[in-house]
Amino acid sequence: MLFVFILILIAIFLIATHIRIVSQSQAFVIERLGAYLTTWDVGLNVLIPFADRIARKVSLKEQVIDFPPQPVITKDNVTMQIDSVVYFQITDPKLYAYGVENPLNAIENLTATTLRNLIGELELDSTLTSRDTINTKMRAILDEATDPWGIKINRVELKNIIPPAEIQDAMEKQMKAERERRESILRAEGQKTAAILVAEGEKESTILRAEARKEAAIREAEGEAEAILSVQKANAEAIKLLKEASPDRNVLALKSMEAFEKVANGQATKIIIPSELQNIVTLSELFHESKNK
Numbered sequence: 497m498l499f500v501f502i503l504i505l506i507a508i509f510l511i512a513t514h515i516r517i518v519s520q521s522q523a524f525v526i527e528r529l530g531a532y533l534t535t536w537d538v539g540l541n542v543l544i545p546f547a548d549r550i551a552r553k554v555s556l557k558e559q560v561i562d563f564p565p566q567p568v569i570t571k572d573n574v575t576m577q578i579d580s581v582v583y584f585q586i587t588d589p590k591l592y593a594y595g596v597e598n599p600l601n602a603i604e605n606l607t608a609t610t611l612r613n614l615i616g617e618l619e620l621d622s623t624l625t626s627r628d629t630i631n632t633k634m635r636a637i638l639d640e641a642t643d644p645w646g647i648k649i650n651r652v653e654l655k656n657i658i659p660p661a662e663i664q665d666a667m668e669k670q671m672k673a674e675r676e677r678r679e680s681i682l683r684a685e686g687q688k689t690a691a692i693l694v695a696e697g698e699k700e701s702t703i704l705r706a707e708a709r710k711e712a713a714i715r716e717a718e719g720e721a722e723a724i725l726s727v728q729k730a731n732a733e734a735i736k737l738l739k740e741a742s743p744d745r746n747v748l749a750l751k752s753m754e755a756f757e758k759v760a761n762g763q764a765t766k767i768i769i770p771s772e773l774q775n776i777v778t779l780s781e782l783f784h785e786s787k788n789k
Contacts, residue, residue: 514543516550523589525552535589554589558650561600565658566608568615570623577658578615580607582638583651591646599645603638607652610637620659627654 517540518524524536528548543549561584565577582603586592596602614630615623623630631652639649659667 514545516541521556523554523556524550525589525593527551552593554586554592556586558583558585563604568612570615570618570620572619574620579655581653581655582607585648586646587648588646595645606641610634
């Protein structure tokens with residue numbers, strides 16, 4: 497009875513220690529008697545004691561490997577350091593377990609050789625400006641090479657490209673010169689804009705002054721015209737009144753004498769006497785006669 501009880505305890509212990517629960521995003525590679533048997537997915541699974549064993553636990557999540565900087569030589573014989581980052585995912589746990597001895601080390605070496613081959617076909621300037629092209633080519637090459645290992649390469653990124661110190665100094669000087677050139681261009685454009693604005697302001701000011709002078713001249717001319725018109729109207733009115741009064745010969749002579757007197761008081765050096773006033777004696781008589789009256 498005791499023996500049976502011991503056997504039951506041993507069976508319970510073996511079953512309890514050989515029950516396995518596979519979590520989400522994991523897979524277990526199972527071997528039986530040293531040979532591949534199956535791959536466990538998510539759920540409850542039981543190992544047969546002394547026959548089955550878990551050969552490898554595989555994570556199906558996307559993983560990231562950050563490789564240290566690798567020395568590479570460009571087409572124009574410039575040695576630089578480049579470190580890369582590889583994003584991969586295990587798609588076939590069986591191939592991952594039996595395809596290559598050390599998958600991560602294999603990916604690192606494959607990445608280094610592929611990177612050297614690609615950079616060796618490019619010059620320094622192309623290397624610095626063609627990251628996306630290099631990433632795309634590396635991803636395609638690595639994905640194809642790792643397919644027999646049950647690995648899918650999702651992305652490859654060049655994290656840092658470190659050229660030699662002397663080239664970095666030359667690049668910094670070039671960038672500084674470019675910044676100074678852009679600053680000079682911006683300053684010149686600002687001065688040009690300011691000069692244009694000043695010229696436009698002076699133009700507007702000149703136009704306004706000219707229009708003001710024009711308006712003043714027009715107003716002055718209109719005032720003079722109105723004054724002349726008023727004088728002419730007054731003269732016309734005086735002539736009309738004189739005509740309506742029917743003046744005699746003496747009045748006309750007196751008016752002529754007054755007009756002649758105004759002319760004589762001017763600055764003219766020559767005076768033309770009308771034919772009606774050529775008789776000086778008659779003028780004198782008429783003048784004295786008018787004064788006596």
